[in-house]
Amino acid sequence: MLEDYLPIDMAKTGVKRGRDIDPTKATELKEELQRLVKAIVDDDDVNIDTINEAVETLSALKDLKVKKPIPFKLHKSLKIPEEFRCPISQQLIIDPVSSGQTYDRMSIVNLLRSGNQTCPHTQQNLLRTTLRPNPLLLRLISQWCQNHGVHLPDPEEYSDEYVITDADRSHFLSLLVKMSSTPSDQKEAARELRLFTTSMPSFRALFAESESAIRDLLKPLSQTKSQSDIHPDLHEDLISILSDVLIHDYNENPISENASMAQMVIPRLIDSVRSGRIETRSMAALALSTLAVLDSNKEIIGEFGALKPLIDLLEEGHPLAMNDVVASAIFNLCTLHENQARAVRDDAVRVMLKKITEGVLVHELLDTLAQLSNNEMAVEELGKLDAVPCLLGIIRESSSAVNNEKCIVILHKICFGAQHKWKEMIRDEENSHKTITKLARNGTSRAQEEATAILEKLNMTFYLTHTI
Structure with missing residues (x-):
């Protein structure tokens, strides 16, 4: 059952603990408990399942009082976005x-x-x-x-049946040697390495045993003046191997905490985002996103100019591209202040607004825009690109509390930093639809705070007591 899992480590996801649980949950649990107790009292032949459910509900109510998360299975009325x-x-x-x-x-x-x-x-x-x-x-x-007091389970840990032997290790090293051989040997060795690293987590760990393993792997890319000169199959296989090695954090990472290695690998990944098959470009974006977990790598990746090709790849929106991965790479990089300015200069705000308007990766891109809205240049750009009607439209029509919260966070930044005409537009929206007022009453805790601040700024707080 879901409640048997341990709580997720929020530090890995960037989510902070400690937010108060919505007090309405206590009322819901009390009502459910009353219903169950009544069923037990009124039923001559008491159902043991009903008793167990009542005990669980009572336990959840007790946990709520000490601000513990409620097991997910008890949130029967909670609608998953x-x-x-x-x-x-x-x-x-x-x-x-x-x-x-x-x-x-x-x-x-x-x-x-x-x-x-x-x-x-x-x-x-x-x-x-x-x-x-x-x-x-x-x-x-x-x-x-976290916002809904839900106990999110830890992801299942997947074990692998394969065990690396000395023969496997020798074969691994022989494949790396072939990377300095003829193009046909390189292609054959890369394809075999890709099959192993894709299916065997333990095989991926071999790359951490020798600092030269990654360098040997990427020799075919070092031997060409341009990555467009390398055979597309070989290029795709090499980047796929590199991505597989990077994204599995239960292996010792041979790149992320090695500055000299990162400076060697990152330019090749950026070049791969610019050129090659769409699958190769997407996998290179994934590798960059993984490396960008460390602030030191964020700075290097930004300085080498990764944001522009990533934003271009997102704008292309190729059906075979892993667009969610590309969006994740941009988000990870934009948590660094210096990269926010780079992203704005590289047209990120326009591209993301366009994708949001098209209904593509709306919640992911709104999260990145909310991050970018901490930058004054981004706020100014949002005003120039008529972001306000788009954001108001999402709040008015969307049933996603998460998306609405992101929208109101961005609107708050625009309202407090942009020109007067946007305040008038928001005022007109309130007069017609009471959009901000409804969010101030029914949104998440963060959304209510931001919406109320906007209404106060517009001197429209009377709506909160005279409407709805």
Whole structure:
């Protein structure tokens, strides 16, 4: 059962603990407890399941009083946002992984184990694709769960049956030697290495045993003047191997905490985002997103000019691109103040607003825009690009509390930093639809605070007591 899992480590997702639980939850639990007790008292033949449910509800009420999270299964009336549901199980995504479409890892792994090798969304063969973690979506889901007092389970840990032998280690080293050989040997060795690193976590760990392993792997990229000169199959395989090695954090990472190695790898990844097959470019974006977990790498990646090709890749919106991965890379980089200014200069605000208007990655990109809105240049750009009508429209029409919170955070920055005409536009919206007022009454705690501040700024706080 979900409640048997340990609490997720919020430090890994960027979500802070300690927010007060909504007091309405106590009322809901009391009403549920009253219903169950009445059923027990009135029923001559008492159902043991009803008694157990009453005990669990009482325990949840006790936990709520000491501000412990409520087990997820008791939130019968809590509606999971559609973007947080796995397309296969229709349940809350616990461990988001992407293969063109984002799934819960357990659901997609069970599908593969059943013999189905086709992605239900893209209809592509999944055997050629590694399931990529989606840390940005995990962060959003974790934040949503925390805001609603939901106990988010830890992702299942997947063990691997393979054990590396001395013979495997020798074969691994022989494949790396071939990377300095002829183009045909390089292609053959890279394809075999990719098969091993995709399917065997223990094999990926071999890259951490020798600092020269990554350098040897990337020799084919070092031997060409331009990455467009390398064979597309070889290019794709090399970047896929590098991504697989980086994204599995239970291995000792051979790059992230090695400054000289990062400075060697990062320019090659950026070049790969610019050129090559769409799959190669997406996997390079994934590798950059993983490296950008460390602030020191964020700075290097930004200085080398990664944001522009990432933003261009997002704008292209190729159907085979892992666009959620690209969005995650941009978000990770933009948590560094210096990169926020770079992103604005590289047209990130326009591209993200365009995608949001088209209904593409709305919750992910709103999160990044909310991050960017801490930058004055970004706020000015949002005003120039008529972001206000777009954001007001989302709040008015969306049922997602998460999206609405992000929108009102951005609107707050615009309202307090942009020109007077945007304040008039928000005032007109209030006169017509009471959009901000409704959010001030019914939104999340953060949304209520931001919405109320906007109303106070516009001298319209009377709406809170005279309407709805």
